[in-house]
Amino acid sequence: MQYAEPIDNLIKAISRLPGIGEKTATRLALYILNAKKEYVEELAANLLGVKEKVALCSVCMTFSDTDPCVICADAGRDAEIICVVSDYKDMMALEGMGGFKGRYHILHGNLAPLKGIGPEELRIRELLARIESQGIKEVILATGFDAEGESTSAYLAKLLKPYNIKLTRLASGIPVGSYVEFMDGATLGRALEGRREVS
Amino acid sequence: MKRGLYRAEAVVLNSLDYSESDRILTFYTLEHGKIRGIAKGARRSKKRFVGNLDPTSHINLIFFHSEKSELMRVEEAHLIDGFNNLKVDIDKLSQACYLIELVSEMTREGQAAPQVLHLLVNFLKMLDDGGEDCLLRFFEIRLLAILGYLPHLSGCVTCRQPLSADSKAYFSSEKGGAVCKKCSFGAGSVIPISLGTAGFLSMAAKFDTAKLGRLKPNAVFLEESERILYDFIKHQIGKELKTKKFLDKMRNASL
Numbered sequence: 001m002q003y004a005e006p007i008d009n010l011i012k013a014i015s016r017l018p019g020i021g022e023k024t025a026t027r028l029a030l031y032i033l034n035a036k037k038e039y040v041e042e043l044a045a046n047l048l049g050v051k052e053k054v055a056l057c058s059v060c061m062t063f064s065d066t067d068p069c070v071i072c073a074d075a076g077r078d079a080e081i082i083c084v085v086s087d088y089k090d091m092m093a094l095e096g097m098g099g100f101k102g103r104y105h106i107l108h109g110n111l112a113p114l115k116g117i118g119p120e121e122l123r124i125r126e127l128l129a130r131i132e133s134q135g136i137k138e139v140i141l142a143t144g145f146d147a148e149g150e151s152t153s154a155y156l157a158k159l160l161k162p163y164n165i166k167l168t169r170l171a172s173g174i175p176v177g178s179y180v181e182f183m184d185g186a187t188l189g190r191a192l193e194g195r196r197e198v199s
Numbered sequence: 200m201k202r203g204l205y206r207a208e209a210v211v212l213n214s215l216d217y218s219e220s221d222r223i224l225t226f227y228t229l230e231h232g233k234i235r236g237i238a239k240g241a242r243r244s245k246k247r248f249v250g251n252l253d254p255t256s257h258i259n260l261i262f263f264h265s266e267k268s269e270l271m272r273v274e275e276a277h278l279i280d281g282f283n284n285l286k287v288d289i290d291k292l293s294q295a296c297y298l299i300e301l302v303s304e305m306t307r308e309g310q311a312a313p314q315v316l317h318l319l320v321n322f323l324k325m326l327d328d329g330g331e332d333c334l335l336r337f338f339e340i341r342l343l344a345i346l347g348y349l350p351h352l353s354g355c356v357t358c359r360q361p362l363s364a365d366s367k368a369y370f371s372s373e374k375g376g377a378v379c380k381k382c383s384f385g386a387g388s389v390i391p392i393s394l395g396t397a398g399f400l401s402m403a404a405k406f407d408t409a410k411l412g413r414l415k416p417n418a419v420f421l422e423e424s425e426r427i428l429y430d431f432i433k434h435q436i437g438k439e440l441k442t443k444k445f446l447d448k449m450r451n452a453s454l
């Protein structure tokens with residue numbers, strides 16, 4: 001006995017979400033089927049809303065419903081320090097810690113030869129444009145400490161060297177292979193505090 | 200393989216995030232050839248696998264195998280060599296990734312060829328020590344030789360006549376080797392090959408790995424052999440390699 005086609009389609013769509021197998025997808029789909037109509041309408045509107053109202057901030061490339069985003073528009077934050085992160089989740093992890101008063105730049109990924117992701121696929125061009133036009137004094141390389149994150153930072157360090165700005169990397173002492181998003185606030189704070197200059 | 204705990208010497212060929220905390224990995228092992236497994240908690244745990252499961256790492260692996268699952272369960276991974284120079288140089292890293300993707304695509308699970316692991320470890324080490332671009336070509340020809348795909352280069356693969364310096368020679372991936380001008384018609388799409396390149400490749404296929412560094416190929420060889428070998432490899436595996444595209448991209452990148 002198969003599920004009716006609309007239910008089956010929903011299960012398939014949900015199971016494409018990361019970390020969700022068919023069992024969980026089925027459970028969620030049946031929950032939605034049994035839920036109040038108002039809730040389902042709200043859910044559907046929110047799903048569309050993130051795609052329609054959220055776009056990239058034209059300065060830092062983060063996801064935002066305003067352009068520039070709240071951080072780039074905040075005159076109280078130091079526009080001369082840019083913290084370069086791999087993705088939105090990492091930016092939120094650093095922001096959640098609360099100690100950083102500069103601005104960000106989101107690459108939207110790491111260099112990954114095995115996945116075919118090269119420099120052109122990342123928001124590197126936009127970073128260079130910012131450095132060239134906005135009087136940046138320091139760039140903090142805050143990609144992860146796994147192989148992809150390390151090689152991305154190393155690549156950026158080489159690329160940014162001619163610009164004559166202070167280049168720093170989050171402090172070592174963080175376990176090799178760590179992801180920024182999984183670090184606790186205290187570890188992140190120490191990493192940022194103890195950042196070292198890269199040559 | 201019977202159900203139980205196994206130990207193996209391995210190189211990590213690939214690592215994919217799976218769910219919030221796990222990773223699915225591909226290894227080439229000395230004892231069991233290519234195997235796939237899951238490392239529970241590898242994405243979150245700082246202590247258990249600490250970066251030892253990054254692609255290209257050379258490790259001692261302890262895993263659990265059961266008939267019930269296609270994937271073995273990674274229990275422990277101890278680093279033999281992390282090739283750390285590769286990780287801070289994207290050009291070297293992408294060359295190393297090309298080697299491991301090549302091994303991953305050219306081998307099948309359930310067939311052990313210990314020479315493949317030795318070859319891979321040797322070449323990763325040479326790249327880590329700052330080896331030249333020609334290493335990739337030497338690796339390709341050696342891997343093809345070990346796996347029994349070595350193209351015929353000592354003469355025309357069709358009429359068996361020696362290649363002559365007076366007339367053009369070609370390489371045909373479809374025929375599996377060099378072809379003379381006459382036989383090049385009907386040999387599928389062919390690529391020009393010089394006698395020098397054909398000779399150099401035959402030699403590199405047999406040369407002692409430790410002495411490969413002494414071979415100093417010229418620019419013609421580098422250009423021809425890259426085209427020929429990749430075309431042949433693509434013909435064997437039936438698809439493009441992601442890392443090859445990446446290498447081409449890096450070479451042409453304006454960034």
Ligand SMILES: [Zn+2]
Pocket residue numbers: 057058059060061062068069070071072073
């Ligand atoms: Zn912004």
Ligand SMILES: [Zn+2]
Pocket residue numbers: 355356357358359360378379380381382383
């Ligand atoms: Zn012939």
